[in-house]
Amino acid sequence: MKAIITNKSNSIQDLQLIDDYPIPTLESDEVLVKVMAVALNRADLLQAYGKYPAPKTAKNQDILGLEYSGIITQLGNNVNNFQLGDRIMGLVPCGAYAQYLSTHSDTLIKIPEGMSFREAASIPEAYITAYDALILQSKLKFNQTILISAIGSGVGLAALQLAKLLNGTVIGSSRSIAKLNQVNSFGLDHGLLVTENDFAQEVLRITKNLGCNHIIELVGGNYLAQDIECCAHQGNIVVIGLLAGLNCQINLGRILSNRLNICGTTLRSRPLAEKIQIVKSFNQDIMPFIANAKLKTFIDKTYDFNDTHKALDYLASNQSLGKIVLTLE
Numbered sequence: 001m002k003a004i005i006t007n008k009s010n011s012i013q014d015l016q017l018i019d020d021y022p023i024p025t026l027e028s029d030e031v032l033v034k035v036m037a038v039a040l041n042r043a044d045l046l047q048a049y050g051k052y053p054a055p056k057t058a059k060n061q062d063i064l065g066l067e068y069s070g071i072i073t074q075l076g077n078n079v080n081n082f083q084l085g086d087r088i089m090g091l092v093p094c095g096a097y098a099q100y101l102s103t104h105s106d107t108l109i110k111i112p113e114g115m116s117f118r119e120a121a122s123i124p125e126a127y128i129t130a131y132d133a134l135i136l137q138s139k140l141k142f143n144q145t146i147l148i149s150a151i152g153s154g155v156g157l158a159a160l161q162l163a164k165l166l167n168g169t170v171i172g173s174s175r176s177i178a179k180l181n182q183v184n185s186f187g188l189d190h191g192l193l194v195t196e197n198d199f200a201q202e203v204l205r206i207t208k209n210l211g212c213n214h215i216i217e218l219v220g221g222n223y224l225a226q227d228i229e230c231c232a233h234q235g236n237i238v239v240i241g242l243l244a245g246l247n248c249q250i251n252l253g254r255i256l257s258n259r260l261n262i263c264g265t266t267l268r269s270r271p272l273a274e275k276i277q278i279v280k281s282f283n284q285d286i287m288p289f290i291a292n293a294k295l296k297t298f299i300d301k302t303y304d305f306n307d308t309h310k311a312l313d314y315l316a317s318n319q320s321l322g323k324i325v326l327t328l329e
């Protein structure tokens, strides 16, 4: 089968598209999926550079790709919750940039009727990450205030829409005024153009010094220091991404006096049982809103699988709004 594999070099151009990668074999609780579309993620870039290896227990660790949509073409002996030909989407720890992948049948999500493979591939990583952070970990309630960094990112747009579903007031940041203008149509209440990483004062002004109840931190670095300054009393900060850096200097006094909760999270490294549980909750709590288009995906660009290098270059350029998708066939 065709697959994109990493040579762990420092260049996207060194990724290889090969034609003769073996089709994965199945465990009894797995299905074989013919992949129709794949969405890109920052982790793919890191994995390509050799900086974020796939979990040791994963199959086909040299193939990139965390999320996909496709058709079931083979069932393991113990699989009885899906059928041949079912249209499904899901998350994998690696291996989605390929014509076929194998995955546990309890990690599958049925694609709603009328949704294209292209749209479906763009949903799992952004929406499951946002749902896990905002609803399961931060315990968002109705009518609260939420700050989301990189609001025009795939996860940012998903978190924004989830927050609006619970009538939240959302403040979102970006380094691009054009992106903030586009995100307004998703219901953003306040756009923050971040130029000097000093947005805390503006957030406090907007919230009349109350701060935000929930902060979804998608870029890390010095943003976390600002988050701590503008988080509400007993507010929650969930650190999800580190694009702006691994380190920052923070005011510990503010964490104590405001009784803040700060946590970090990743999806990819979780044990299979936890992934199955989160997919189950996601299917119940969120998929109905995606199926009736109350929650939407936004795809910036679609590339043919043969143009994966161009697609990853575009992702690395930080110009994208929402998701970038590769289609196969």
Ligand SMILES: NC(=O)c1ccc[n+]([C@@H]2O[C@H](COP(=O)([O-])OP(=O)(O)OC[C@H]3O[C@@H](n4cnc5c(N)ncnc54)[C@H](OP(=O)(O)O)[C@@H]3O)[C@@H](O)[C@H]2O)c1
Residues within 6 Å of the ligand: 040, 041, 042, 043, 125, 126, 129, 150, 151, 152, 153, 154, 155, 156, 173, 174, 175, 176, 179, 218, 219, 240, 241, 242, 243, 244, 245, 265, 266, 267, 268, 315, 318, 319, 320, 321, 322, 323
């Ligand atoms: N922990 C997990 O399980 C998990 C899962 C999924 C994603 N993530 C992380 O969540 C974040 C969002 O992911 P995504 O796929 O939605 O991202 P994305 O669509 O690729 O968007 C990322 C955006 O972050 C902003 N950005 C990039 N470098 C930055 C910097 N140095 N300083 C400030 N802003 C910067 C850019 O937006 P502007 O140009 O508009 O500022 C960029 O477009 C990433 O950090 C990703 O690694 C984590």
